[in-house]
Amino acid sequence: MSRRHQRILAYTIRHLYLYKRSLPRLMEILYWPVLDLLVWGFVTVYLSRQEGAVPGFVTFFIGALILWDLLFRSQQGISVSFLEDVWSRNLLNIFVSPLSATEYILSLLFLSTIKLVLTATVMVTLAWLLYAFNIFALGFTLVPLVLNLIVMGWAIGILTTSLILRFGQEAEVLAWGVALLFQPVSAVFYPVEVLPWFLRAIANYIPAAHVFEGMRFVLNTGQFPAREVAAAAALNIVYIALSVFFFYWNFKVVRRKGLLAKVGE
């Protein structure tokens, strides 16, 4: 294993130790997704039994709920992991080690993927047991849809991490708030067409909006939503590149302003 890989693995292990030992941290991965699924899942079942309910309402809603959670957790996998080191005053130890900024980002992405697999496994199993909802009914389409949501979550995670580095712990609320800012225009639980024209215009530039439109398309028609997947992927390429560029630029600014040590102490 190269030195670079060993450092990426080391930083990932640092967080895995944490989840092995800390029940509250483990609950963060499982508790909220499960609670969301229980509350909103049963609300959905109830509403679907009312007269005039939209056909396939349960499928749309629970599918959307699981997919949105994947985006949210992939973002949190980055920004909350970064905050762990701020909270434990360990950030300076990390940044004076040979771990480079690139390796740091790569280990956060790796960590986010591990957390996602855990969360997704629990949610998918629970949805199948409680609501007989099989997300794999989406077939192969599920793969590009999920990948697009994960990459969008990473882009938001890298952006919020950069902002916390720059503005300190006062900005840590962003780790929980920024992804939710995108929810109304992501058309998670309703089609984009219900949005007013100005929000529809914004939704065009949100990868998640294309993913959820794609999900509804495949559930309605059984066909692959090529246009939506391509649009989401193109936007994600731009956003992930911009977020990484912003991170490096911001890292330079933070070092120039001497803020790295202040966030770390």
Place this chain on the structure above:
Amino acid sequence: MSAIVEVRGLTKVFNRQKKAVDGISFEMREGEILGLIGPNGAGKTTTLQMLLGLTTPTSGEIRVFGLDINIRREEILRQVNFSSSYISLPYSLTVEENLTVFSRLYGVSDRKERIRELLTVFEIIDIKDTPTRRLSSGQITRVCLCKALLNRPRVLFLDEPTASLDPDMADKTRSLLKKIKEEEGLSILYTSHNMKEMEEMCDRVIFMDKGRIIAAGDPGSILREFGGRTLEEVFIKIARPGK
């Protein structure tokens, strides 16, 4: 002794007006303990941060092992380490887990043996399975010092390393650091507000005030230059120039 750290014309200006470090130059020789002292706001911390690559200098040059810190940062950081009483380690991890993570980050090959050796030397082998959150501040300081020595660094940066230790453990730590320095030829850059400690530990000291070096040399020559009996007296003379 050859220079292991070379600083030339180092300047740091914050917000285009506040000059925290003002064109300082100095060398750190192989195997010496160099003390950085001065009143609050003298520029010690900013200098230390620039030496570790945490803060970018406005101008000037820093070379460690002859390499430019801004270009060969990773290569340099593999061979140096840092400890401060103002930082900590992840609270939920045990002592051994924390040291395992850092030994992997620094690419230490004999991880288990090295961790055991350091925990024994610092007399904390009995708490290796204890989560860091349950340790006293003195124990955390010792774990941080173990972390700082894991990679057998050639240069060690210590920011007030004994600030949270009781007198007995502080004395043991100083003796230990001197022993490691003698045995392994370790070079240490040391900051502390404890002037007695600086006199005892340092081969040379650099006195900083308002971002500049106002005196440098072995503690004896500094005392002669400023006409003081102790470094503390000299410190007070510098901090209160009217007295």
